[in-house]
Amino acid sequence: MSRNGCRILLVALLFPLVAGAKVGRAQADSPARLTAAQIVTQMQLHNQAQAQALKQYKTLRHYDVEYRGFSSTVKARMDVAVDYDAAAGRSFRIVSQSGSKFLLDKVLKRAVESEKEAGRDRASNALSEANYRFVLTGTETLQGRPAYVLDVEPLAPSKFLYRGRVWVDAADFGVAKIDVQPAKNPSFWIAQTLIRTSFAKVAGFWLPQMNRSETKVRIGGTAVFTIDYGTYQFGQQQPQ
Helix, strand or coil: CCHHHHHHHHHHHHCHHHCCCCEECCCCCCCCCCCHHHHHHHHHHHHHHHHHHCCEEEEEEEEEEEEEECCEEEEEEEEEEEEEECCCEEEEEEEEEEECHHHHHHHHHHHHHHHHHHHCCHHHHCCCCCCEEEEEEEEEEECCEEEEEEEEEECCCCCCCEEEEEEEECCCCCEEEEEEEECCCCCCCEEEEEEEEEEEEECCEEEEEEEEEEEEECCCCEEEEEEECCCCEECCCCCC
């Protein structure tokens, strides 16, 4: 891989961490008729309640990146043990790694560092009225459950914000899926980046399950970055 190609790949893959499930197009089964403002209020209340109830968990994440371009395919993989404590935040420990040293050092490890950075100021990148404008576009059935579909637009430029579509569970008001693009194109050399994150209700908590980012580079090539969030193991706490 050329030096320019490496730089483009690095820029393309750092954003998605800080940003799925199959979606049915049928109309959801009679969810309550709420406005976008009412849905967002309930979503924020849900997120606050979950943050208070979720005290501890452990999981083993699987990070993968593959870049195809410049007449070659380059891959890397990293397994990371994540410990979450409500008081101390998240800690990360690399368990294993393989593949391209460049991708490991400059993409996967940088992605972990980027998540740590985002975690130090959660309010500035939260999915909230302080950071986004919301428009209700309809309802859909997602994983067999009715969900509200909201278009989101950031109110200010930030490397951790995005624009696109968010699915909010109509019963719990937990975020069930995010399908977005970066609010700002991180580089002229990047033609498009599509990011999809799916969530699932685990032990009463709505938590991320899979993140997939696909980036098209103007001079040719595609980068695919995925995070499998693994199986969550919980400490003593009161779920939603």
